[in-house]
Amino acid sequence: MTMKLASLVAAGCVALWPACALAQTGWSGPNPQSPQALIVSSCGTQAWTLNGWAPLTQLQNGELCTSAAGGGGGGTVNQGTQGSSSSPWWIDTAPSGSNLLSAINSPLRAQASHGVNIGGTEGLAAAGAAAVGNPVQIGGKDGSGNVQAVPVTAAGTAAANAIAIQGVALGQAVPVSGYDSGPITASATPANASHTAGQSVGGLFSVGVARITGGSGIITSILFKDTNGVAESYVLRVWSKNPTNTTCADNTNFAGSATDDQYLIGGGPVSIATAVPASTQGDSAVYAALTGLTWDYKNADGTATQNVYVCLVTTATYTPAASKLVYVTVSGPQN
DSSP states (O other): OOOOHHHHHHTTOTTTTTHHHHHHHTOOSSOTTSOOEEEESSTTOOOOOTTSOOOEEEETTSOBOOSGGGSTTOOOOOOTTOSSOSSSBOOOOOTTSOOSSOOBOSSOOOOTTTOOOOSOOOOOOOTTSOOOSOOOOSEEEOTTSOEEEOOBOTTSSBOTTOSOOTTSOTTSOOOOOOEEOOOEEEEEOOOSSOBOTTBEEEEEEEEOOSSSTTOEEEEEEEEEEETTOOOOEEEEEEESSOOTTSBOOBTSBOBOOHHHHTTBOTTSOEEEEOBOOSOOTTOOOEEEEEEEEEEEEEOOOSSOOSOEEEEEEESSOBOOOTTOOEEEEEEOEEO
16 A cells, blocks of 8 residues: 655655555555555554555454444444334345335345335335336236236225136136036926826926036936826926927926927937836835936027026826925036
8 A cells, every 4th residue: 555655754764665664554564565454452442544544454363343443444334214124134226216125134035015026116015005116916918918917806806807718708617527516406386287198297497407607518317206196208308598489388288499499408309207116115206217318408598597498298197286396307517
């Protein structure tokens, strides 16, 4: 390091540089051009002149003095008034001086109440406050190439129809195939009157067998139960759309419709016959079952429902007892 010329002259060291200069300063070392540290017994014991030159100081064990009073080792570095916490350090990568990350300790972390803003230099909003700039959110590009965030409700939960899936209408459940609905049953009470051949028994049954409105699936079984206990034969029809052009009302002559027949499933009308069970102990009803079916369907109602529609037409005169229920049960895997 260089001594001021006036100080060297005053010391009579002009002709004796550098040895005299070293003796005046107490510096040691073979090369005065390289920074050297002054060995002191304790930091902070040296007095230095304002605007003068001061060497680095270190203790005999090699530790540099870090106190400002101890010499050129610098002073304690404080974080200043940044933030509300006096203990953590702050990292600021925003050119505007705003805090991109909140208070952090070691290891580096973001304050939990604010989160981390990736890909921008905006300051982060407090929890529940209005978002600042464009913090990272889950979303995707719209038709114009702009990023759109997944909407949330005022409570912070995902909004309805938040994520669009190709092929699935908004508000509809994602189709999952292979789930069996289990038995879905509809019932009716036929009139206590003579039902002649060709008349409906119980009217039109609406059976909500699909998983979702407008849903589809495969019917694997149909069970008809008549608590009147009288064995009869019937013609059974099933539609995927409400047969509004067809007459299927209890104790009324059936009248089909070519328009509705476009939505018949299972290959068209099917003949079934009820019978008593193998054991009638405690059971006075009669049953008819179709099993092992592979009738695929998709609800085709104008306003989508979960239903298929079933109509039973008697092939002989039949008089149900008063207040006796009949049941139609449908089951099968749903899409």
